[in-house]
Amino acid sequence: MTETTEVNRRTPAQATGALLSVRNIEVVYDKVILVLRGLSLEVPKGAIVALLGANGAGKSTTLKAISGLLKTEDGEVIRGEIVFDGERINGIDPDKIVRRGVFQVMEGRRIISDMTSIENLKLGAFTRTDDGIAGDIDMVFRYFPRLKERTGLAGYLSGGEQQMLAIGRALMARPKMILMDEPSMGLSPLLVKEVFAIISEINRDLGVTILLVEQNARAALSVASHGYIMEQGKVVLDGTAEELRNNEDVKEFYLGGAGDQRKSFKNLKSFKRRKRWL
């Protein structure tokens, strides 16, 4: 289990020294279902990196492997290693990983609906012992002014407000890195824009490194500097956001409407063949 496998991908971060590097991990659920099959990726310090892919590609599993939450779902990293800030973190309990500065905003917000916004924010700062918490609540309200007006239970917030609260809650932990799972889920296009603008603002102002999992490749690539594309538990393509945006295959499969026309199911064979990386 401890064998260190050579990172066999060209990664932009190798030169600068990555904050997070995931090296050839394999993940199984319930001891039998292999979900990630040798996945590697690197996230440079201070960057926003997008992790894209279709449903079931293993994006969320990747995030949970990093944050340790995999354990709560009977999942396990059986091979490879995850190194954060120079230290190996796979196999550590999720609460200890939060203490090391990695905070996951889970898919579907997962705010605590029977508490108020402020209580949710306070819980975000659970691992902190310093006295800057009150100040940071104000900071969150500066990023998301509309949260301040909603004093009721968080369960009654709109989907967009819940997403904002979830991001705000992550900021409260003052993490070095935020793992964001589908912040665009269930939001209107306008709200998606707003949320992504704030994500990039947070990254810039606070220097928080962000690993962003998204279905909405267009929105994600608009804020990320670098992207990885996953298929069936593996990274099949990576590059700068610019490269990915202009890649024909990415255009066709993830951004939609690649120039000419939509493919019909009759062309499934060609569709499959064109996924040449598989």
Next chain:
Amino acid sequence: MNTQLLIQLLINGLVVGTLYGVVAMSFVLIYKATQVVNFAQGELLLVGAWVCWWLLTKYQVPFYLGMPITLVFMFLFGIAIQIVILRPMIGEPIISVIMVTIALSTVFSALMKWMFGVNLQPFPRIFETQNINILGLQVQTVYLMSLAVSLAMMVGMAWFFRLSKYGLAMRATAFNQQVAQSLGISVKSVFAMAWAISATVSAVAGVVVAVVNGVSAGLSAYGVKVFPAAILGGLDSVGGAVLGGIIIGLLENFAHFLDSEYLHWGNLYEIAPFYALIIILMIKPYGLFGTKDIERV
């Protein structure tokens, strides 16, 4: 109508009711945080009472020292139960865990009988004056103490859940364990803390009951009494548990009054709470304050 008796009984009801409330509260605490229905709650009461009695009678420790020692012991005892017995059960079907608490209850009650005997042991006298005259009514000093202690525990609990960091963590764990973990909360420590606090609070109630009635194995019957109280209030509501306890206490005594003055059926007070429970659950299946999940569609 015997008004004097009625008022006396209602005061009894209030005092006993707040005690039920306190025990129900500690019961709800474990249920909320760990989803375990703890059938050994009454035995925690009993253990606390015996430990305090033992310190006071065998070692002549003064009450003001004996009580804190008992509480510290019970706090550690709660942690120990969680770590040794319940932690290995994490992830097992909830029904198995509940069976384990039933086993705990049996083991503890047998152990207590073996160690301390089956006879009622009077508690050493704590107060100089037995009765205090309030508005023409003779109120036992211990009752006043009981009421004061119960209220203090309730206020403390409310503070804990609303304002303290660990109280919030416990609520987060109750809401969803995975979410709690994603916030950096160690679910295992929260479970241990829930048992520790629950055991401590139960012990306070146990000692109070013991001061009033003496200690005997029968004290663990409180564990049964808190079921209607907790369910009445809604299993997951701490405030509801308190109110449920008070309702049960008042109801019991009122039923006792009706029974002794008019009906003469005998022992009506034993079953009245359960009738009330059935009726209330028919109207409000989640209990008076039980939460249905907030769902936005």
